Amino acid sequence: MKPKGLLIGAAVAVPSLFFGLIFSMVLLLARPAAADCGPTGSVTASEDTKVEGYTAEQLRNAAAIMNAGRTLNLPVRGQLVSVMVALGESGLRVLDHGDGPGPDSRGLFQQRDNGAWGSYEDRMSPSISAANFIKALQKVESWELLEPTIAGNRVQRNADPYHYQKYWSAAVRIVDVLSDASFSLEGSGCPLPGDSGAGDDLPWRDAPSWVQVGANAASTSPLGMYNRECVDFALWRVNQQLGSTSAPFKVHNGTFRPDGRKLGSAVAWRDGWQAKGWPIGGTPRVGAVVWYAPGVGGADGTYGHVAVVKEVKGNGTFVEEGYNGNPPPDDHNYYTRTVSNGVPSAFLYLPTEQEHP
CATH class of the missing domain: 3.90.1720.10 (endopeptidase domain like (from Nostoc punctiforme))
Structure with missing residues (x-):
């Protein structure tokens, strides 16, 4: 026809x-299409690393999230989801306070004091809190096929499943800049839904x-x-x-x-x-x-x-x-x-x- x-x-x-x-x-x-969308080496945010609108502290926290993901064999897409969620929860800052719905929430991912996310020290640690988020994400059935904000919501269980959507583009920029020389999102072909x-x-x-x-x-x-x-x-x-x-x-x-x-x-x-x-x-x-x-x-x-x-x-x-x-x-x-x-x-x-x- x-x-x-x-x-x-x-x-x-x-x-x-x-x-x-x-x-x-x-x-x-x-x-x-991409040759390799998996983890490659470690990520470092030096004082010379710049992403407009973000401080050195925020970029170091993003690097900690990406390194936790690479240690746990999380593909780049999962690292993006993780950074996006941290942006939506804390602005990539280790917060020592919660909010109205979760006054006991702490850290990059605003994890609750309910036993699921470890001790106070765990929740305040960028690396440990990121690893715990990633492990929970990896347990979400077919998370790779979900819209990024939905995948994040399946872990965080916040009221608005589309809360994280507006942070996706920023997560892409940050992960792209922090990726090592052997891997860049720009032109890499790694699937970036949304x-x-x-x-x-x-x-x-x-x-x-x-x-x-x-x-x-x-x-x-x-x-x-x-x-x-x-x-x-x-x-x-x-x-x-x-x-x-x-x-x-x-x-x-x-x-x-x-x-x-x-x-x-x-x-x-x-x-x-x-x-x-x-x-x-x-x-x-x-x-x-x-x-x-x-x-x-x-x-x-x-x-x-x-x-x-x-x-x-x-x-x-x-x-x-x-x-x-x-x-x-x-x-x-x-x-x-x-x-x-x-x-x-x-x-x-x-x-x-x-x-x-």
Whole structure:
């Protein structure tokens, strides 16, 4: 089945945009493929280490968290979650006081005096408190597949599961700077779900589309999609989130659905989600699939459209990203646009994500 063009008039900034799409799917934002996303050596924050907005003390505490993670064989993504949580709990400071809900909370992670987090001295130690948090994180089932803020919440059990989300970008900057010379997050390809800065990182973004060479093997990506269609880009994002950044990919056009139905049309994706028992909701979340039913928001009346949530804004809109969303000659390239939250038909989440009420 070949792609067909459609008109989508759901953009906020631009009243109508011509969208040539038919293939599309999901994501949870990440960087491109990486050779090694595991721990590598120790981390040191010297007086010369600088991250704008953070003191030497805060960076030393972040380094202690990363070193605890590396000692416990925690991948970079887990180190990021740990630093993000410490930012959200204490601002990366060893606090000798709690708050209203937890007056006995102490340390980087504001751990309670309930016997689960060791002694007062343990909770006030950056290294020991970090190790105890990490051990608890590693016990969370499929924590690697969870949205970072949800993974942190499963350990901390705070009232707002999305409390940590706003600290993710800062955690990425800090961990990137503190990583040793043999490993840098920038360009490393380590999966960083929720990082809306990844942009156009499709590995085969220069491959010929079916329009250029016809509907044959030369126009098919390693994911079993036509190159540079919206589902091709989105399926790449899904694989990144699952930690699969090179062949053989965990999620493939021909094997995604348990009933064997392929993903050649965007309209098939919601049914595919339901067939796998994966969650569907009405709230945009970074990395979720944006699903347009046929005819909704100007989508093609037969095929619909799918994109990916790149950024959630605070004014009732979100930024979506995808491929094949502009008129020729820019039709099979990367695009972004701002959309009102209520325009899409649904948002499709990865299996362990939960919709925040």
